[in-house]
Amino acid sequence: MSILILAEHDGQQLRKAARQTISAAQAWGLPVHLLLVGDDTAAAAASAAKVAGVARVIRVDAPHLAHPLAEDVAALVVSLARDYKIVVAPHTTFAKNILPRAAALLDVAVVADVIGIKAPATYARPIYAGSVLATVENTDALQVVTVRATSFDAADDGGNAEITSLPAPAANGKSRWVSEVRNESDQPDLASAPVVVSGGRSLGEQFHQLLTPLAQKLEGAVGATRAAVDAGYAPNDWQVGQTGTIVAPGLYIAAGISGAAQHLAGMKDSKIIVAINHDPDAAIFSVADYGLVADLFEALPALTAAISK
Amino acid sequence: MKALVAIKRVIDHNIRPRIKPDGSGVETENVKMSINPFDEIAVEEALRLKTQGIVTEIVAVTIGHGHAQDVLRHALAMGADRAILVDSTAQLQPLAVSKILKAVYEREQPQLVLLGKQAIDDDAGQVGQMLAALLDIGQGTFASKLEISGNEAIVTREVDTGSETVALQLPAVITTDLRLNEPRFVKLPNLMMAKKKPIETIQATDLGIDTAPHLKVTNLAEPPARKPGIKVNSVAELVEKLRSVGAI
Ligand SMILES: Cc1cc2nc3c(=O)[nH]c(=O)nc-3n(C[C@H](O)[C@H](O)[C@H](O)COP(=O)(O)OP(=O)(O)OC[C@H]3O[C@@H](n4cnc5c(N)ncnc54)[C@H](O)[C@@H]3O)c2cc1C
Numbered sequence: 001m002s003i004l005i006l007a008e009h010d011g012q013q014l015r016k017a018a019r020q021t022i023s024a025a026q027a028w029g030l031p032v033h034l035l036l037v038g039d040d041t042a043a044a045a046a047s048a049a050k051v052a053g054v055a056r057v058i059r060v061d062a063p064h065l066a067h068p069l070a071e072d073v074a075a076l077v078v079s080l081a082r083d084y085k086i087v088v089a090p091h092t093t094f095a096k097n098i099l100p101r102a103a104a105l106l107d108v109a110v111v112a113d114v115i116g117i118k119a120p121a122t123y124a125r126p127i128y129a130g131s132v133l134a135t136v137e138n139t140d141a142l143q144v145v146t147v148r149a150t151s152f153d154a155a156d157d158g159g160n161a162e163i164t165s166l167p168a169p170a171a172n173g174k175s176r177w178v179s180e181v182r183n184e185s186d187q188p189d190l191a192s193a194p195v196v197v198s199g200g201r202s203l204g205e206q207f208h209q210l211l212t213p214l215a216q217k218l219e220g221a222v223g224a225t226r227a228a229v230d231a232g233y234a235p236n237d238w239q240v241g242q243t244g245t246i247v248a249p250g251l252y253i254a255a256g257i258s259g260a261a262q263h264l265a266g267m268k269d270s271k272i273i274v275a276i277n278h279d280p281d282a283a284i285f286s287v288a289d290y291g292l293v294a295d296l297f298e299a300l301p302a303l304t305a306a307i308s309k
Numbered sequence: 310m311k312a313l314v315a316i317k318r319v320i321d322h323n324i325r326p327r328i329k330p331d332g333s334g335v336e337t338e339n340v341k342m343s344i345n346p347f348d349e350i351a352v353e354e355a356l357r358l359k360t361q362g363i364v365t366e367i368v369a370v371t372i373g374h375g376h377a378q379d380v381l382r383h384a385l386a387m388g389a390d391r392a393i394l395v396d397s398t399a400q401l402q403p404l405a406v407s408k409i410l411k412a413v414y415e416r417e418q419p420q421l422v423l424l425g426k427q428a429i430d431d432d433a434g435q436v437g438q439m440l441a442a443l444l445d446i447g448q449g450t451f452a453s454k455l456e457i458s459g460n461e462a463i464v465t466r467e468v469d470t471g472s473e474t475v476a477l478q479l480p481a482v483i484t485t486d487l488r489l490n491e492p493r494f495v496k497l498p499n500l501m502m503a504k505k506k507p508i509e510t511i512q513a514t515d516l517g518i519d520t521a522p523h524l525k526v527t528n529l530a531e532p533p534a535r536k537p538g539i540k541v542n543s544v545a546e547l548v549e550k551l552r553s554v555g556a557i
Contacts, residue, residue, distance in 0.1 A: 093468040097450045104439035109523035112433050128326045135528035174447035175477045183471040236467050251556045272556045289538040292547050302544040
């Protein structure tokens, strides 16, 4: 029996979260197969086959999979699942949409947002926005799991997997893709950036002006609180937290962020945390390695200037 | 059309959960409990569709025991027309919840099912997708915009790369994200009036559904604390510290 990873790609290569899932899956010591869906996965499959620890790359190409729908991909996963002991994917919006649907059709549970795996079936996962860590044993014969990518290192190249192709099930008649808006920016991917510079709602209209130059100097990404996104200062995919993106960069700079539990849930595993807030009692200081009690409108430009020196 | 809104009672999002001394669970006695914030957004969305004349009846449902009724009262006070309590004392996991909701769906035959995208206690985020699967209907998860157009729900979804819009044939399941709407404030007179609205009780055990847990929680623990940090006095000192540890 093997492991099936629902692997996200951008048409050319695997997303980093898929590589992190590949290394997470090594815990089971079973052959790892990747499932790639799309309208043309040739290039992504060729690059995925070179990742260490992958035994097989399964391509499923069809025009209707150019923008994969949960209804279609879940049906595909169900059709393959009986040959596998484990179906796993990173806890991204892509897999969160698909795997619970597949699991229900298979009458099995999903263990979501796993940060530690003890083979064969014991998992650590945060609950209550990370305030509690639960150890969970899954009694299902088929294990369906999503993993928190930032808890695992990305698998490197060094493999030589076989590539196979399977036909796609026909498109479902219940849903159709209409359009997408990609929040294009030249910033690195938030979830995997080595540095994240985040701001709260107090940055106001100056959100980008204050944070982007600093992020660029540090070759990092900009993140935001829910309050900053709700206010329209930052796009939704910049939200860090319980219900946004989970990050764990080498350096996280939080400016004008109060430190609500829902925000901390998304960043408290960062290696070094810097907090800048004019309220010395702000909760964010409780997780900060370096706290600076200061007005951010002065401190951020000063920090940006100091770093260029 | 009829909308079914599934809601859950959870520890209020402002409260820090505490693990029971014997480690058997998280303390919920004498702790402020509220409607799961995402579910409140689901109720609000149904109300807005009713204002638009698209939805004609809103049925709120929760699964639980005793005080679980409180969140139904909250939904009724917001404006839901009636409510169903599926009475159960069991610890239900997402698959069991979706099986129970499927039974309620089959009785009610709604055109639209609205739920929060996740409950802030278990953070599992699965019930909507599982319910749609069991019903073999379309799903629009993490919705930040919802429009009903003819026989379709047009759903804009928040995804990691931005947003995506899908069209779902009705009936369909929608799970709500934070930016779909801002729920109205419940006024006291509405809470009083809600006391007069009907809550029907169904015994979960009468539904003949296997709700046995597939997952066993064997331990609960506080996450390891970060080691305490220091305060720096100036930007210059901050930069120096960050340089000294190689962070910049
Ligand atoms: C169900 C649910 C899910 C949620 N999910 C998320 C999530 O995923 N991510 C998230 O971030 N939030 C989330 N939230 C919201 C969260 O609870 C907080 O409301 C939010 O994080 C607060 O954002 P903020 O820090 O920008 O704003 P505030 O809490 O208003 O804090 C502003 C901070 O800025 C400081 N400040 C103001 N002016 C200055 C200045 N001139 N100089 C220095 N400091 C200044 C203040 O001292 C304060 O600490 C969620 C909430 C709920 C209920």
